[in-house]
Amino acid sequence: MxxxxxxxxxxxxxxxxxxxxxxxxxxxxxxxxxxxxxxxxxxxxxxxxxxxxxxxxxxxxxxxxxxxxxxxxxxxxxxxxxxxxxxxxxxxxxxxxxxxxPADPARVPPWTLALVALVIAILLIGGYYLWRDSAVDDPLPTTEIVDAPAPQPQAQPVPQRPAAAPASGTGPVVLTAIEDVWLRVDEPGGSAALYQGTLKAGERFEVPASAQAPQVRTGRPQALRVTVGATAIPPLGPPDRTISKVSLRAVDLVARAQGAQTQGGAAPPVPVQPDPAPGATAR
CATH class of the missing domain: 1.10.260.40 (lambda repressor-like DNA-binding domains)
Structure with missing residues (x-):
């Protein structure tokens, strides 16, 4: 058959x-x-x-x-x-x-499509980890404000005012956190930071007397109260703006305070009242 x-x-x-x-x-x-x-x-x-x-x-x-x-x-x-x-x-x-x-070739997807999708996924994941690693050490990547020399008073007629008592510039330099704030204190060319981390509200950091040219970096200058002995120093920068390489030497801070008084006619610095409930001191 x-x-x-x-x-x-x-x-x-x-x-x-x-x-x-x-x-x-x-x-x-x-x-x-x-x-x-x-x-x-x-x-x-x-x-x-x-x-x-x-x-x-x-x-x-x-x-x-x-x-x-x-x-x-x-x-x-x-x-x-x-x-x-x-x-x-x-x-x-x-x-x-x-x-x-025996299958319809029009229904078979190209293998290159899966390969291209895999490469794109790997690039996206790698880019995310690179971005995350670069953002760890700088919590507020904003425009830096480099410390400028203390402004010199301009020669112009001014109303007669009672002479302000000059700031003494003596005593330790102390940074007190009004709110939780991240900061770094170091010296140019130093191998390690004098302090780096988040200073909790009420905590204090005293700059070591042995430091030759200490400087500070932070993203929230308004959250720090700076004193030189009993003299209060004006804020080190505008609110919520990153400052960098701002000198913490006592003489520079006192010069900053005197410049602010001369320009704005502010009252002389007054002794800093002790904190009602001081926190732990960071050293």
Missing amino acids: ADTVQDQAHEGTVGDRLRAAREQKGLTLQEVAVQTRIPIRHLEHIERGEWDALPAATYSVGFARSYAQAVGIEPSDVGAQVREQMGLARGPSGPITAHYE
Whole structure:
């Protein structure tokens, strides 16, 4: 019986052979499509000999071979006949023996898309960690205000005022936190900071007397109260603006206070009242 089907199938075109074999087995195109996983529209093009409607010559040969295997015809024989009808030259290695996955190539996504998505994800993650590491040491990355020399009084007529008592400039330099504030106190060229961290409200830091040229950096100058002995020093910078390299030498701080008094006519510095509940002193 199989020889009879083969003999009958050799007559006519490839499409006629495959259709006759399918009908001989009592199969519908839907059943062949399920078995071979080839779309029905491609099977219809094969039976009608519409090779131009198929994706490519290699797909045409592969689909026809899978169809032939499903209906009991020798796949290599059908593949050779398809190549002959399509006018394809036979290569030096003989008939095509590669098996093509009988799936719709339009539904297979390119592998490069997944690779590009993976590279983008890696770059985003790496950029996030670099940004986080660079932001740890500088809590407020705003414009720096470098300490300028104390302003000199301008020569101009001023109303006669009672002479202000000059600031003594004696005593230790103490930084007291009015609110929680981050700061760093160091010396140019020093190997380590004299102090770095968050000073809690009420805590105090006394600049060591041995420091030669101490300077401060902070992002909230208004949260620090600076004193030289019993003399209160004006704020070291505008509120919520990062200051850097501002001198904490007693003589420079007193000069800053005297300059502020001369320009604004402020009252002379008064002794600092002791804190009602002083916090721990940071050293």
